[in-house]
Amino acid sequence: MLVNDILRKKRDGGELSADEISFFVDGLADVSIPAEQVSALAMAVFLNGMTSKEAGKLTMDMANSGVVLNWRDAGLEGPVVDKHSTGGVGDKVSFLLAPIAAACGCYVPMISGRGLGHTGGTMDKVESIPDYNATPDFSLFRKVVQDVGCAIIGQTEELAPADRRFYAIRDITSTVESVPLITASILSKKIAAGLDALVMDIKVGSGAFMSSMDEARELAGSIISTAAAAGLKTHALITDMNECLGTTAGNALEIAESMRFLAGDEREPRLNEVVMSLCAEMLVASSLEKDRDKALARTDAAVTSGKAAALFDRMVIGLGGPPDFVASHRQYLPVAPVTVAIHAAESGYLTAVDAFQAGNAIIELGGGRRQLGDTLDLAVGLSDVAAVGERVDDERPLAVVHASSEDAVAAARGLLLEACTVAAEPPAARPVICETMTAN
Ligand code: URA
Numbered sequence: 275m276l277v278n279d280i281l282r283k284k285r286d287g288g289e290l291s292a293d294e295i296s297f298f299v300d301g302l303a304d305v306s307i308p309a310e311q312v313s314a315l316a317m318a319v320f321l322n323g324m325t326s327k328e329a330g331k332l333t334m335d336m337a338n339s340g341v342v343l344n345w346r347d348a349g350l351e352g353p354v355v356d357k358h359s360t361g362g363v364g365d366k367v368s369f370l371l372a373p374i375a376a377a378c379g380c381y382v383p384m385i386s387g388r389g390l391g392h393t394g395g396t397m398d399k400v401e402s403i404p405d406y407n408a409t410p411d412f413s414l415f416r417k418v419v420q421d422v423g424c425a426i427i428g429q430t431e432e433l434a435p436a437d438r439r440f441y442a443i444r445d446i447t448s449t450v451e452s453v454p455l456i457t458a459s460i461l462s463k464k465i466a467a468g469l470d471a472l473v474m475d476i477k478v479g480s481g482a483f484m485s486s487m488d489e490a491r492e493l494a495g496s497i498i499s500t501a502a503a504a505g506l507k508t509h510a511l512i513t514d515m516n517e518c519l520g521t522t523a524g525n526a527l528e529i530a531e532s533m534r535f536l537a538g539d540e541r542e543p544r545l546n547e548v549v550m551s552l553c554a555e556m557l558v559a560s561s562l563e564k565d566r567d568k569a570l571a572r573t574d575a576a577v578t579s580g581k582a583a584a585l586f587d588r589m590v591i592g593l594g595g596p597p598d599f600v601a602s603h604r605q606y607l608p609v610a611p612v613t614v615a616i617h618a619a620e621s622g623y624l625t626a627v628d629a630f631q632a633g634n635a636i637i638e639l640g641g642g643r644r645q646l647g648d649t650l651d652l653a654v655g656l657s658d659v660a661a662v663g664e665r666v667d668d669e670r671p672l673a674v675v676h677a678s679s680e681d682a683v684a685a686a687r688g689l690l691l692e693a694c695t696v697a698a699e700p701p702a703a704r705p706v707i708c709e710t711m712t713a714n
Contacts, residue, residue, distance in 0.1 A: 277301065277311045284318035292331050299335035303436040309443055316440070316449035324454035330500050332454065336462030337504075339436035341412065343383065343468035348420055352379040353560035354468060357552050358460050359475040360493065361393035362482055363633040364518035364659065367475065368396045368426060369532035370549045370577075373585040375556050376423025377576035378569075383419045384426045385433060385467050387441060389642045389650075392481070392633030394525065397428030402526035402652040404606050406595040418592035422585055425593065434462045446645050451483045457496045465504050471559040472501060472508045473552055478708060479516035481629020487512065487708065494711045502713050509559045512709040513548050517627040517662045520545035524641045524655010526607040527676060531657075533603040536583040544661065544706045550574060551707050559712075608653035610676035614683045615658075618696045621667035624660050625701040631693035632656070635686040639677050651678055656690075663700050 275297045284290060290298075298315060301307030324332065345354045357371055372382045386396030400408050407414070408428040418425040429438050437459050444450050444459075464472050474497055477483070478490035494510035501508040520542045522531040534540040535549075553576075554569035563569040576582045583600045590599045596606055618624075636642045640651035656673040660666050672694050677683045 303339040320449040329454035332458040336436040337465035341432040353470045355471045355560040362477040362515040364523040366528040372424040373582040377581040382424035474510040477515035482515035510711045525652040527655045610653040615671035622696040623700040626695040628693040635689040
């Protein structure tokens with residue numbers, strides 16, 4: 275079989291056969307197909323799409339391109355369930371949700387990705403915890419999940435290696451925003467992780483890969499039906515990503531905000547609602563709770579009781595990190611040498627944010643990748659980010675930039691000012707949970 279023939283067929287809008295997809299996925303995993311041809315196929319699929327049959331086959335082949343985990347013999351006393359987000363700016367939900375869900379009786383083997391395009395990646399963020407082993411071998415990963423109830427790690431060499439390579443190439447070829455490619459990428463990892471149930475956080479808005487509700491519904495529908503065909507029960511929440519989630523964006527800064535949340539010091543309302551709703555949906559999807567209100571009460575109690583914070587500490591210890599991370603995170607996280615508050619040109623209400631540009635400001639600061647293999651500055655980013663609807667003036671900045679130099683601040687300032695719209699009147703309130711979708 276010739277790769278060129280597969281590329282031509284997809285370029286001309288044809289449907290790839292099962293054998294052609296398997297041939298491509300094998301070549302992705304064993305690197306016998308070079309990056310140029312992988313990029314060409316990604317672009318052809320981006321432009322011409324895939325049928326649900328093609329997307330299902332791509333998903334299963336990528337899932338089976340490496341190890342597939344099996345938790346049945348692990349002696350777990352609850353369901354194996356996870357959440358996955360399609361990616362956004364300031365999205366630190368995983369660090370909160372994993373220990374909260376574990377405190378409620380779920381087992382959460384969370385295998386996360388690196389930053390993609392303008393969005394941050396859970397794996398990059400977790401690496402700002404000193405000595406934290408984000409790529410443990412499977413026996414350690416399994417042990418931490420068994421003992422603690424959750425473990426957040428990065429995608430390893432062994433798990434869905436075909437997606438790992440495809441993801442990295444899509445990241446730098448503007449081919450991320452494709453329903454079949456996102457479906458196959460996400461589900462291949464989740465199927466390989468051996469889950470009983472999955473909750474998807476489909477982000478919609480200026481900082482998301484899906485900018486309209488129609489696109490978000492299409493992606494949610496594609497993921498739910500492809501997962502169902504593979505025997506994985508999946509619920510999806512469509513959540514707002516028209517502004518940074520929470521008050522920080524940037525790797526270590528988001529970890530710090532997450533620790534303040536778990537410690538009960540700061541629960542930014544939009545972030546809180548997204549975390550609680552997704553956690554409650556995990557309890558419902560995995561049949562631990564029938565009633566969403568009761569599930570919400572359980573997830574809230576997991577935070578206020580301090581149980582989730584204690585589990586986060588135990589997870590960090592289990593993976594080699596410091597013993598007192600939640601309480602003492604300030605002493606462990608990297609700090610940027612320059613911090614500057616950025617004020618709007620005129621006082622007024624923040625009425626809109628182009629979250630895509632805010633994400634690009636993080637890349638400009640060195641907190642996200644421009645190209646494959648870039649090393650990140652984990653300390654940089656934004657804190658004290660103003661929420662849409664807040665009044666900004668000489669005292670209340672749009673955000674505080676954390677940077678490695680004054681020059682880097684200048685570049686980020688330009689992007690941030692461009693991203694923010696300030697007006698005399700406050701905007702209408704916008705819901706953060708837009709829709710919940712489940713299989714019929
Ligand atoms: N998250 C993933 O894991 N893959 C994508 O393609 C997009 C978001």
